[in-house]
Amino acid sequence: MNSVPNSAGLGAYAVTISRVADNQWHAIENDLVVGRGHASRRLDGRTFLSIDTWRSTVFDRLAAAMLAGQSRPQYTVVDETDRDLRASWERAGFTQWRRESEFVVPASLPTAAAPAGVVIATADAVAEAPLRELDRAIRTEVESAVGWQTMPAEVLPWQGGTRPIDPSKYTVAVRDDRYVGLVRVATMTRRPRIGLVAVLATEQRHGIARALLSQVLGGLHLSGFEAATAEVDETNTAAMALFEGLGARRTGGSLELIHQPGKA
Numbered sequence: 408m409n410s411v412p413n414s415a416g417l418g419a420y421a422v423t424i425s426r427v428a429d430n431q432w433h434a435i436e437n438d439l440v441v442g443r444g445h446a447s448r449r450l451d452g453r454t455f456l457s458i459d460t461w462r463s464t465v466f467d468r469l470a471a472a473m474l475a476g477q478s479r480p481q482y483t484v485v486d487e488t489d490r491d492l493r494a495s496w497e498r499a500g501f502t503q504w505r506r507e508s509e510f511v512v513p514a515s516l517p518t519a520a521a522p523a524g525v526v527i528a529t530a531d532a533v534a535e536a537p538l539r540e541l542d543r544a545i546r547t548e549v550e551s552a553v554g555w556q557t558m559p560a561e562v563l564p565w566q567g568g569t570r571p572i573d574p575s576k577y578t579v580a581v582r583d584d585r586y587v588g589l590v591r592v593a594t595m596t597r598r599p600r601i602g603l604v605a606v607l608a609t610e611q612r613h614g615i616a617r618a619l620l621s622q623v624l625g626g627l628h629l630s631g632f633e634a635a636t637a638e639v640d641e642t643n644t645a646a647m648a649l650f651e652g653l654g655a656r657r658t659g660g661s662l663e664l665i666h667q668p669g670k671a
Contacts, residue, residue, distance in 0.1 A: 422465060424472045432472055434465045444469040446481075455482045463495060470499035480667050487660040496664050504665035507638045508647065510655040512601065512620075514628035514635060519621035522613045526581045527622045533574040541579070541586035542572065545605045578623050580606070580615045590619045592627075592635070599627050601637040604646065616649055624653075 420437040427433050434442035442460030449455060458469050474481060483501060485492045521527050580588035588606035592599055601623070606615045627635055637655065639646045 422468065424468050426472070432469055434460065434469055441465055442469050444473050446473060453482050454479070455484065457483065458495075466495045467498060470496070474499065474666060474668075477666075478668055480665050482666075483664050485662050485664065487662055493662065493664070499666065500670075501664040501666045503662055505663045506641045507661050507663070508641055508657050509659045509661065510637045510639065510650050511598075511658050512624065512635045512637055512650060512653055512655040514624045514632050516621060516624055516628075516653060518625060519614065519617045521580065521618040522615060524582055525587070525613075525615060525618070527578060527618060528581055529578045529622065529626065530575055533577050533579050535572060535574050537586045538574055538577060538579065538589070539572060541589060541607070544607060545589075548608050578619055578626075580610075580619055582610070588615045588619055590616075590623050592623055594627075599632055599635040601635050604649075611645075617653070620649070620653060 422434055422436045422441065425433050425435060430446040430448070432444035433440050434444075441462065442458065442465040444456065444458045447455050447457070456470075456473055458466050458473075460466050460469065482504065483496055485496065487506070576591050576593065578590045578592070579586045587610040589603070590601065591603040593602055601620070604616055604620065606619075624635065637650060638661075639650060641647065641660075
């Protein structure tokens with residue numbers, strides 16, 4: 408356990424910042440925990456930090472301890488309305504990396520037909536091998552364009568084909584026996600969540616994404632769900648227009664902040 412005492416501006420007692428585990432820090436004052444820090448390494452390899460304290464000076468000390476000696480970028484996520492928390496992370500040297508809008512998408516929508524020559528396949532009709540091939544192709548396109556590091560943390564990077572993949576969570580668009588687009592939905596939540604919508608670059612702007620979402624939302628409606636949720640990067644104007652065109656209602660947003668060592 409590493410401890411760093413500090414008493415400047417913190418009250419009647421000295422505050423000690425202690426690293427109580429590899430990914431946990433405590434701020435201790437007079438034998439009481441007055442702040443906690445946590446570092447979570449997500450499956451995409453990035454480390455996200457969180458701090459829980461009601462005192463700004465304690466926040467600053469915890470942030471400094473958590474960032475000390477770090478050579479890789481560190482991230483955090485804040486609600487767009489939480490200006491105080493954002494200001495605290497900015498004092499620690501974090502800057503905005505990406506911004507997401509959160510949407511509620513109604514499930515009861517008119518059916519959108521797939522373009523000529525495209526078939527929509529779901530559940531048991533989705534095969535793992537061509538799904539992996541499509542997954543790999545989409546990731547290659549994203550990496551060569553905006554870079555996979557710009558994707559949300561929960562959208563995992565390709566790991567050489569070893570990452571588990573569950574075809575039952577996907578709906579795919581098929582043209583000439585080749586998968587050309589996909590939607591992934593998580594239903595193990597209070598409200599189904601649309602985790603990823605992607606279409607190969609050569610197949611975009613033909614209505615495939617809308618047809619995929621129409622199929623998915625229609626299935627959710629038949630299962631008794633009134634709506635699904637989705638998060639969209641606000642720089643992705645095509646995706647924003649797609650969801651807005653489906654009647655999605657913006658319910659909030661979040662900011663992903665980054666601390667890059669060596670940058671002022």
